[in-house]
Amino acid sequence: MLEIKNLNKSFGNRTILKNINLTVKDGEVLAIVGQSGAGKTTMLRCITGLETADSGQFLLDGAAFDPQGMDASDAVIGVVFQNFNLFPHLSVLENVTLAPKLVLKEAPDQAEREARGLLEQLGLGGKEKLYPWQLSGGQKQRVAIARALAMKPKILCYDEPTSALDPNLRDEVAKLIIGLKEQGMTQLVVTHDMDFAQKIADSVYRVQAQ
Amino acid sequence: MTLKYVAEIMPSLLQGAELTLQIFFWTLVGSLPLGLLVSLGLTSKFKPLKWLLNFYVWLMRGTPLLLQLIFVFYGLPIIGIVFDRFGAAIFAFILNYAAYFAEIFRGGFQSIDEGQYEAAKVLRLSYGQTIRKIVIPQVVKIVIPSIGNEVINLVKDSSLVYVIGLGDLLRAGNVATSRDVTLVPLILVAVIYLLLIGICTFVLHKVEKRYSYFK
């Protein structure tokens, strides 16, 4: 269970997030919605450690954690970026195995075996040797998901997972998220698409513009 | 142009070419890593280091290399730093070229998308791992063409060492030309430079190709 208590964040003297409290149960999907500029991305970036919160507490299964901690044991949250941010100079397989090898110190053959399993499961079997520029948007996103999952996170976060893709891929993304949910993955999904939120989410959190 | 005359002066020209190549080689060996380090310093958040390195780059790019050679060889001994001729040449060339390389690398680092650092960060890669495994391979691809230009300049710039009395390829040709009152040695010198630069260009294309597997 993820709990966030009294999260505050401002940029300069502009308050963006004010006393945010929220709880996500294990295996649930939380959709984070709100107007453009309300602070959805900022909230997700605080949770994933890409932005420093001004104050607030982050608890995972009751134990406090530091989203900005840089130890392997802090890798409890995976991120799927809006533009995927794959490493262009690494093959699909290398994108997925890099961090498990360097950070989790997995043996190369173990990291590869796990990566192949993840890629297979995400419908990317046979694409291991390709480079990011050779993939479609939807395929890149699934590589990004595989890369995040390879670190065995407890929670997976997405910022606008449908925005960089063809609109008719929306249902595919929904299926993917629901598929991961069925395997027990806790997921936080920022979106401005209410239909999409309704389709995937167990609960919806609305970020209010300050 | 008799072949006999060519054969006669060739040994001295090749001796000059050897010195040219030595300067070329040692300058690259020293200035590429130094330039990389300086570029990392130029992007650091520690202001005094940034100012110092900016001043260094400004000094090196703002004055002629010829002048720097003279200062290193004739000027530094005044404050007790004495180099032999070759040492002075290498020292001046490394300092000068590292400044140009640093600026090229800095541009390369700046063109790496912030998202690459963020992706590395959420995967818990350390700063060193991020730079080595993610950033540098991409920077190298970006900077190869500009580095290549400088490498070709270096082949020709090496002829400036005549000013501190070193006998490089061009000087060997000059000596023969004024002694024998013929342009033949200088034509041969031009041919040797063209060959050297041809080889450099070939190698650079190979390296560029090696990095063409990603975009």
Ligand SMILES: Nc1ncnc2c1ncn2[C@@H]1O[C@H](COP(=O)(O)OP(=O)(O)OP(=O)(O)O)[C@@H](O)[C@H]1O
């Ligand atoms: N690094 C920053 N420095 C200063 N202000 C920022 C920074 N990042 C975001 N902001 C501001 O914070 C506010 C919230 O931005 P945020 O990106 O979180 O909104 P959002 O809800 O994700 O919007 P959208 O739906 O358009 O993506 C905006 O007004 C934005 O201008």
Ligand SMILES: [Mg+2]
């Ligand atoms: Mg946003």
